Amino acid sequence: MLTQERYRTILDILAERDAATVSELALALDTSESTIRRDLIVLDREGRLRKVYGGATAINRTEGTVEDEISIREKLMAQEKELIAEYAATLINDDDFVYIDSGTTTSRLVDHIGSTRAIFVTNGIIHAQKLLAKGLNAYMVCGRMRAVTASVIGPEGINYLQRFNFTKAFIGTNGIDITSGYTTPDSDEAMMKSKAIEKSFAVFVLADHSKFRRVYPVTFAELKKCCIITDKLPYNSFSDKTIIREVIS
Numbered sequence: 001m002l003t004q005e006r007y008r009t010i011l012d013i014l015a016e017r018d019a020a021t022v023s024e025l026a027l028a029l030d031t032s033e034s035t036i037r038r039d040l041i042v043l044d045r046e047g048r049l050r051k052v053y054g055g056a057t058a059i060n061r062t063e064g065t066v067e068d069e070i071s072i073r074e075k076l077m078a079q080e081k082e083l084i085a086e087y088a089a090t091l092i093n094d095d096d097f098v099y100i101d102s103g104t105t106t107s108r109l110v111d112h113i114g115s116t117r118a119i120f121v122t123n124g125i126i127h128a129q130k131l132l133a134k135g136l137n138a139y140m141v142c143g144r145m146r147a148v149t150a151s152v153i154g155p156e157g158i159n160y161l162q163r164f165n166f167t168k169a170f171i172g173t174n175g176i177d178i179t180s181g182y183t184t185p186d187s188d189e190a191m192m193k194s195k196a197i198e199k200s201f202a203v204f205v206l207a208d209h210s211k212f213r214r215v216y217p218v219t220f221a222e223l224k225k226c227c228i229i230t231d232k233l234p235y236n237s238f239s240d241k242t243i244i245r246e247v248i249s
Helices: 003-017 022-029 033-045 078-089 104-112 125-133 155-162 187-198 236-240
Strands: 019-021 050-052 055-057 097-100 119-122 137-140 144-146 151-153 166-172 175-177 181-184 200-206 218-221 227-230 244-246
Touching (some): 003 022, 003 055, 003 236, 019 022, 022 055, 033 050, 033 055, 078 200, 078 227, 097 104, 104 125, 104 166, 104 200, 119 125, 125 137, 144 187, 151 187, 166 187, 181 187, 187 218
Parallel strands (some): 200 227, 227 244
Antiparallel strands (some): 019 055, 050 055, 144 151, 181 218
16 A cells, blocks of 8 residues: 555544554554554644554544635635536426525535526525526525625524425535534524425535535534535545535546
């Protein structure tokens, strides 16, 4: 096994288990403990894991409650978001009843929706404007407007979603983690996402590779509840937990 392959396998094991001993890693990789120790020293220096006595632990990127403004987030991973959105749009059929969550990647999804008889519901203010401009059959969730995400949230919106049964939902997320699931900084945003997932037959989370192993304060769904559409998967262990579609091969 090549050095870089060992590094990736070690990081995948830690992504799934959070911690492992040198002997466990040596057995899993079929290599010597001295080689594993050298690998851990290198990966620790690179900040990709935390070396501890007798083994290593994963470094979870635990984030706070502050979100960047939507104008800033629009520019991050722009090419990756575009590819994810373009693929996601191909999943929409004429007979679908679709929920589109707020978010910068889901906003790009609307850009790629062609002429269709599908019906749409969204809590994204920008999304609603785009759907209207395209002349699509769309409805806007009612409730309190949140400026930082240009979304509509709150109990009114949750009650509004309760009456529906969506064939498909496209959801945005701030973080994806094996243990913590899909997470977001705001509890009201999380409740809207949870309700939309509950009321949908098929759920797709649109997330670029930077979202993996990020953990925010509020979990809105377990990993297995949704399929993930991403540009590329940075950790193989996630594919054991749910269905993942990589749009860049």
